[in-house]
Amino acid sequence: MDFWTEILSFAEETTHRVGAQLLIDFGHTQETQKADGTLVTQSDRWADQEIREAIAQAFPEHGVLSEEVEHIFPDTDWCWIIDPIDGTTNFTRGIPLWGISLGLLYRGTPVFGHVYIPPLNHSFHGFWYGDSGLTGPTGAFLNHQPIHTRPDDPSGSQFFNLCARSLDVLRRNDPFPCKVRMLGVASYNLLTIASGAALGGVEATPKIWDIAAVWVIVQAAGGTWHSLEPEPIFPLQVGKDYSQQPYSTLVVSRAELVPFFLPLVQSVVSSA
Structure with missing residues (x-):
């Protein structure tokens, strides 16, 4: 083996x-x-x-x-x-x-x-x-079975996932350009993008254990991971305590959608 x-x-x-x-x-x-x-x-x-x-x-x-x-x-x-x-x-x-x-x-x-x-x-x-x-x-x-991100453009028939701490996105952007879903599971939120079910998703305060595995799967499926933090997430630093470190994140099905969704969700960092 x-x-x-x-x-x-x-x-x-x-x-x-x-x-x-x-x-x-x-x-x-x-x-x-x-x-x-x-x-x-x-x-x-x-x-x-x-x-x-x-x-x-x-x-x-x-x-x-x-x-x-x-x-x-x-x-x-x-x-x-x-x-x-x-x-x-x-x-x-x-x-x-x-x-x-x-x-x-x-x-x-x-x-x-x-x-x-x-x-x-x-x-x-x-x-x-x-x-x-x-x-x-x-x-x-x-x-x-192989999975891939969805190639579609944003529309009222496409999904975008929010987390519980990113609800201000809806208040500040009415109407939001996709149907919104909230799943309550950070990893599955982002995996729906990898599997082609959703065009994008945002997590306001995930910890490193929420995102380490899906960081790989999303990108392997063709998606784009965009950190909303000023410093890169990886590589992790030896000796650092990661218990309290959040990593605000936007994930989209393809790189071209980052500038479309980023202005709509960037506020989750300051409001989280």
């Missing part, structure tokens, strides 16, 4: 195993509120530990950064970034849209992403090497 096949097999087997237990817990778990106001459940903590232990056993030389425990970026060439349940509020309320996200970084930049949505049995993955010098398989996939 070559390296990338091993990586993909590990990601799929681990997230499907963890996801099977989470489906049992789904809608039947107590939540508590973290200091930043987001929810956390025992299921989040269990899944985080299960995935970290699986990585330590399969790839002991790889580092780990996770939402619930490990927030300091390690001094390793390879590092996994884990979001054990993206969409915890949906998970606790019985809304069947939440996922498990794994991103693999090489020298601080994501090169492989995998997101599993257990209630839908949707498994997304992609490879994107940038200027890393790495080679291997390419493309973005949903259940092993």
